[in-house]
Amino acid sequence: MLAPRRFWVAGTKEYLAVGEDLIQSQCIIVYSYRLLLHPLRSYPGPFLAKISDWYGAYNAYRRRIPTITYRDHLTYGPVVRHGPNKLVFNSIQAMRDILQNERLFKSSAYLVTQASPTTFNLFNVMDKHLHRTRRRMIGQGLTEGAVHRFEPVFQDHIVVFLQHHLEASLQDHAVDMSQRCGWLTMDVSGELGFGRGFGLQTDPSSRYVSMMNRRINVYLQFPAIKHTGWEKLLLLILLPKVRRFHRFLSGLIQSRVSQDKNARPDLFSSVSEYKDPETGKGLTRTEIWSEAAFLIPAGGDTVASLLSGVFFYLSRYPRVYERLAAEIRATFVGAEDIKHGPKLSGCNYLRGCLDESLRISPPTGTTLWRDLPLDANANPVIVDGHVIPPGTSLGVNIYAVHHNEAYFASPFDYKPERWLPDESGLTDEQTATMHSAFMAFSKGSRNCAGTAFAYTEASLVVAKTLWYFDFEKYGEDAASAESGRPAVFHMDDQVGSSHAGPMLVFRRRGDAWKVLESQHGPGGL
The missing domain is CATH 1.20.5 (Single alpha-helices involved in coiled-coils or other helix-helix interfaces)
Structure with missing residues (x-):
């Protein structure tokens, strides 16, 4: 026994x-x-993706969803099964059928980004009526008039950005543009959201602020992982960081609330008293601050990635650099003349450079997922000729579409001229197709509300930099060319993007730079 x-x-x-x-x-x-x-059994795709969402989670952890999706389209075709219940498409027609279809809903996976079950922002709100209402309200702070009111804030922070370049040029130091652009755009986003920047450009002790999150990126691909409770194992590591950031945001909110609502040209001043004409309601303070917190990574990371990409490509394509520098220096009579308005928006080659960087190296190159509810049996939903079974998640990947040779010839070549109708060599139909395939700021009702802000900020930074300085690449930095392809600025996908470089060396241009010595931005140098 x-x-x-x-x-x-x-x-x-x-x-x-x-x-x-x-x-x-x-x-x-x-x-x-x-x-x-399974109803999707006939669709091709990687074996692991057919049986488990671990395929997406693993590649999200590796921060390579965009490039893996592009590769999978090359391997399996324009429709790929990217999860047991997921189909990702690579066509303009599918983009329209998915992103502009009222019968599809933003994927419930985005709920993993909620701070609390009752708090929503433009990124994670599922209800379409609530989204439209919230979009109209937040849009009051992102209109063309709001851009004009906010421009002095842009200009102040750009002065600090340029003064750092001046200091680096005087000391013969190379500059990591990912760092510098990130500090600049996060400070600007802080001003837009809370009426005060983070001081990242001037205060090294503030540089712990970071909104990018690899964990969230994994959860978006496989939401069930979040609910396993595994994060408790990292509580001692994560909790102090979370509490520190929440205290920081609370301080910003309390500081802003203590001022008059019109004291700063920020989101609070634009929407605090706005009443939606359809509902007659306004945003609560909690809702305003939730949207403000969302604007920080949405604005800061997007523009930082765009700027880093543009500086990378300008430093690798001398012909493009020379033409853009000539356009800027011929259009404006002085640095003070570089401001939001017809002259800046009339710099067509500058806009072509921005769009081409957004195309090759989109700040968010991920897959945009939409859900077809299980009870959607009344009429079939058809996406690019495919009848979709209820319960399917449907997506289009920004990076894959932007590198589809059917829409963009030589997709890895940096060619700003492709955006200039008189120089592109394309027919009107081909030009229209190319513009339809461009989705750096998404498409449909869920497209980016801050597009005008992003273009204005990026245009001002690039134009002013080229007015005061010349620059060139420094050695072979971390953002090097991919093997066998033209130089490409690589971005790691993590609910936004992570990137390094380019490392640039700045040279003062004539006497124009001397004006910077007498200017002062927020915090000075």
């Missing part, structure tokens, strides 16, 4: 063995169904 302890151990092993067998049997049943009987 077994002793009690030996009997318990033997029983436990037997119990665990039975449990393992049960789990194995369940997995075999589930995986067999997904491979052989």
Whole structure:
């Protein structure tokens, strides 16, 4: 007869063995169904993606969803099964059918970004009516008039940005543009959202602020992982950082609320008293601050990535650099003349440079997912000729579409001229097709509300930099060319993007730079 302890151990092993067998049997049943009987079984795709969302989660953790999706389209075709219940498409027609379809809903996966179950922002709100209402309200702070009111803030922070370049040029130091552009645009986004920047350009102790999150990117691909409770294992590491950031935001909010609502040209001043004409309601303070917190990564990361990409490509394409510098220096009579308005918006080659960088290296190159509800049985939903089964998640990947040779010839070549109708060599139909395929700021009702702000900020930074300085690449930095292809600025996808470089060396241009010595931005140097 077994002793009690030996009997318990033997029983436990037997119990665990039975449990393992049960789990194995369940997995075999589930995986067999997904491979052989599932409504999406006939669609091609990677084997792991057909049976599990771990395929997306793994590649999200590796921060390579855009490039993997592009590769999978080359391997499997224009429609790829990217999860047991997921199809990703690579065509303009699919983009329209998915992103402009009222019967599809933004994927419930985006709910993983909620700070609390009752708090929504433009990024994660599912309800279409609530989204339209919130979009109209927030839009009051992002109109063309708001851009004009906010321009002095742009200009102040750009002065600090340029003064750092001046200091680097005097000391013969190379500049990491990903760092510098990130500090600039996060400070600007802080001003837009909370009426005060983070001081990242001038205060090294503030540079712990970061809104990019690899964990969230993984959850977006496989939401069930968030609910396993694994984060408790990292509580001692994560909690101090979360609390520190929340205290920081609370301080910004309290500081802003203590001022008159019109004290700063920020979101609070634009929307605090606005009443939606349809509902007659305004935003609560909590809702305003939720949107303000969303604007920080949405604005800061997007423009920082755009600027880093533009500076990378200008430093690698001398012909483009020379033409853009000539356009800027011929259009304006002085640095003070470089401001938001007809002259700046009339710099067509500058806009072509921005758009071409957004195309090749989109700040968000991820897949935009939409859900077809399980109860959507009344009329079939058709995407690019495919009848979609209810319960399917549908997506188009920005990076893959932007590199589709059917829409963009030589997709890895940096050619700003392709955006200039008189020089592109394209027919009107081809030009229209190209513009339809461009989706750096998404498409449809969920497109980026801050597009005008992004273009204005980026245009001002690039134009003023080329007015005061010349620059060139410094050695072979981390953002080097991909093997066998033209130089490409690489971005790692993580609910936005992570990138390094380019490393640039700045040279003062004539006497224009001397004006910077007498100018002062927020915090000075």
